[in-house]
Amino acid sequence: MDAVTSAPARIILICSGKGGVGKTTLTANLGIALARLGERTVVLDADFGLRNLDLLLGLENRIVYTAQEVLAETCRLEQALVKHKQEPNLALLPAGNPRMLEWLTPEDMQRIVAMVAERADFVLIDCPAGIEDGFKNAAAAAREAIVITTPEVSAVRDADRVIGLLNTRGVAPVQLVLNRVRPKMMASQEMLGVDDVTDILALPLVGLVVEDEQVIVSTNRGEPLTLNGNGSPAAKAYQNIAKRLRGEDIPLEDPSKARKGLRARLMNKIRKTTGLF
Amino acid sequence: MTLFDFIQRLLGRQKPSGTMAKERLQLVLAHDRSDLNPELLEQMRREILEVVQRYVEIDIEEGDVSLETEDRVTALVANLPIKRARPLPALVAAAAAVGMAQAPDPEAPQELALPLACEPTEDPSPAAADPV
Numbered sequence: 001m002d003a004v005t006s007a008p009a010r011i012i013l014i015c016s017g018k019g020g021v022g023k024t025t026l027t028a029n030l031g032i033a034l035a036r037l038g039e040r041t042v043v044l045d046a047d048f049g050l051r052n053l054d055l056l057l058g059l060e061n062r063i064v065y066t067a068q069e070v071l072a073e074t075c076r077l078e079q080a081l082v083k084h085k086q087e088p089n090l091a092l093l094p095a096g097n098p099r100m101l102e103w104l105t106p107e108d109m110q111r112i113v114a115m116v117a118e119r120a121d122f123v124l125i126d127c128p129a130g131i132e133d134g135f136k137n138a139a140a141a142a143r144e145a146i147v148i149t150t151p152e153v154s155a156v157r158d159a160d161r162v163i164g165l166l167n168t169r170g171v172a173p174v175q176l177v178l179n180r181v182r183p184k185m186m187a188s189q190e191m192l193g194v195d196d197v198t199d200i201l202a203l204p205l206v207g208l209v210v211e212d213e214q215v216i217v218s219t220n221r222g223e224p225l226t227l228n229g230n231g232s233p234a235a236k237a238y239q240n241i242a243k244r245l246r247g248e249d250i251p252l253e254d255p256s257k258a259r260k261g262l263r264a265r266l267m268n269k270i271r272k273t274t275g276l277f
Numbered sequence: 278m279t280l281f282d283f284i285q286r287l288l289g290r291q292k293p294s295g296t297m298a299k300e301r302l303q304l305v306l307a308h309d310r311s312d313l314n315p316e317l318l319e320q321m322r323r324e325i326l327e328v329v330q331r332y333v334e335i336d337i338e339e340g341d342v343s344l345e346t347e348d349r350v351t352a353l354v355a356n357l358p359i360k361r362a363r364p365l366p367a368l369v370a371a372a373a374a375v376g377m378a379q380a381p382d383p384e385a386p387q388e389l390a391l392p393l394a395c396e397p398t399e400d401p402s403p404a405a406a407d408p409v
Contacts, residue, residue, distance in 0.1 A: 153298050153305075160306050163349075189293035196299045200306065202349045 009117035010245070012124050013142035013171065017158030019129030021150050022179040025215060025224075026238070027126040028056040033226040033242035035089035039121040042081065044113065046138035047128035048096030048104065057084060058222025059092050067112040068096040068104075077115055086227060106140030113141035122245075131161055139169060146206060146241075148177040151192035159201060175206035177241060182211050186256035194254045207241035209234050210255055307344035310351045318344065325355060334360040 014027045024047075031043040044067070045053040054060040065080035081091040093116060096104060117123050125142055128134035139145075145166050149159040159176075166174050178197055185191035198205055212234035218225045225235035226242075240250045285291035308314065313321075322342040329335055336358040345354045 153302050156302055157305060157309065160309065164310065167349075186295070189295040191295050192298050192302075193295060196295070200299070200302055 007121070009120045010122050011113060011117060011141060011143045012122065012245075013127055013139055013145040013166075014124055014148065015127035015135065015138070015145060015162055015166075016129065016148045016155070017131060017160075017162040018149075018155045021155050022148050022177075022209070023129075024052050024056055024126055025219065026146070026148050026177060026179070026209075026241075027053060027124050028224045029226045029235070029238035030242055030245075031057070031090050031092075031122075031124055032084070032087055032224045033239045034122050034124075034245070035084070035087045036226065037242055037246065039089065039246070040119065041090050041122040041124065042116045042120045043090065043092050043124045043126060044116065045092065045094045045126050046109070047126060047134065048094060049098055049128070049134070051094055051098060053126050054082075054092060054094060055222060056219055056224065057090075057092055059084065060222070063092075063094055066094045066096050067108075070115070071108055071112060077119075081116075104137050106137050109137050109140045131165060135162070135165070139166065139171065142171055145171045145174045146177055147174060147201070147203065148179055149197065149201070150180045151178065151182075151186070151194075151197055153192075156192065156197055156200060163201060163203065174203055176201060176203040177207040177209065178205065179209045180211045181208055181255060183255040186254075193256065205252055206244050207237055208252060208255065209237040303346060304344075307346040307351050310346060310349070311344055313344065318342075326357070329355075329357055331363075333362050336360055 014023050014030075016023050024045075027043050031041050034041045043053060043057070045051045047053075048066070048068075054063055059082050062082050065075045067080065069075045070077050070080045081093055084090040084092070093112075095109075095112070113123060113125070125138050127138040147159050147163055147166070149155045163174060176198065178194060181194070182191055186193050194205070194208060210233045212225075212232055214225055214230070214232040215234050218227075224238075225232055226238050243250050282291065286293065308318075325342055326335070326337065326340060340355075340357045342353065342355045342357075345352050
């Protein structure tokens with residue numbers, strides 16, 4: 001990473017309201033995918049009380065300093081940025097130490113993000129769950145946002161609250177990632193459909209990630225799916241989100257309507273009318 | 278899906294749960310977004326009906342005031358089938374007679390009953406009574 005920057009960095013908040021819908025997994029995978037596309041990317045774990053981004057990236061043993069020491073000027077920014085071994089375009093910056101629970105303010109966040117943005121093309125801020133102080137701090141420096149949700153009533157409701165808050169803060173654009181999509185359940189209308197969620201939340205969709213067991217495997221290993229380029233459906237979905245963020249036109253296909261052959265279409269029809277399979 | 282659910286669905290007795298999820302969400306989000314709880318909405322509904330009733334005779338059974346939301350904009354939608362307009366003298370009398378003891382319309386809830394100075398002249402036309 002060098003200090004010469006042409007275009008201003010894209011500063012994107014990754015948030016959801018509800019916990020456990022896939023914020024940190026998205027941040028880790030998107031960070032790797034963007035770095036692979038040649039973008040200098042910094043992922044900032046704003047959830048310093050319960051930080052986990054280091055674990056998903058396999059960097060948990062390499063954190064020495066955090067944004068807190070940088071702001072206190074006890075270390076330089078370069079010392080606090082943890083470079084990813086296999087993907088040197090990606091660096092992790094934890095906001096703070098889990099033991100210090102009260103130090104971060106929105107102004108701190110703006111200062112540290114401004115410093116990081118000078119040397120990056122993309123800054124991804126992994127937001128804590130909830131809509132209280134943690135969210136307000138994380139959102140303070142964001143210019144745009146990705147709201148991630150799953151097709152479940154509680155996650156969609158919480159996402160709606162967060163979208164309302166982002167709108168009043170003037171964060172734009174706000175785009176949507178729908179995670180843990182189960183095409184079969186959607187096709188039989190036993191789950192909120194892709195259109196249902198986009199209708200309700202009225203956000204442009206930037207990604208659809210199908211439920212994929214490989215996500216758990218990759219989390220266990222501390223190697224995001226996008227790192228090893230295996231062809232899992234979720235890896236593909238994360239890569240496509242990265243490309244769309246860079247302005248590439250990659251069509252989004254609703255997996256519950258995707259099957260095309262005559263037989264598949266017939267099966268879809270039967271499934272829809274009967275709710276079987 | 279169990280066989281029982283499947284049969285229910287075939288008979289059209291049960292909606293798929295995804296549809297129920299959408300309907301429930303739309304309702305709860307309309308309330309979340311407007312910060313109106315069901316109790317306040319019910320109070321507002323009663324007051325709106327009361328005001329409208331002063332000017333026109335409405336079908337209270339069919340009347341519906343609800344919050345609807347589309348594209349993040351929440352609207353208060355009132356659907357009040359009008360039986361007929363109240364004649365002008367009746368309106369004047371109604372204004373004058375507020376507080377006067379009078380037999381309330383047995384169809385209407387007590388708090389919605391307003392003094393009626395005119396006797397019903399004709400049956401409401403079926404078309405007018407239909408909700409739009």
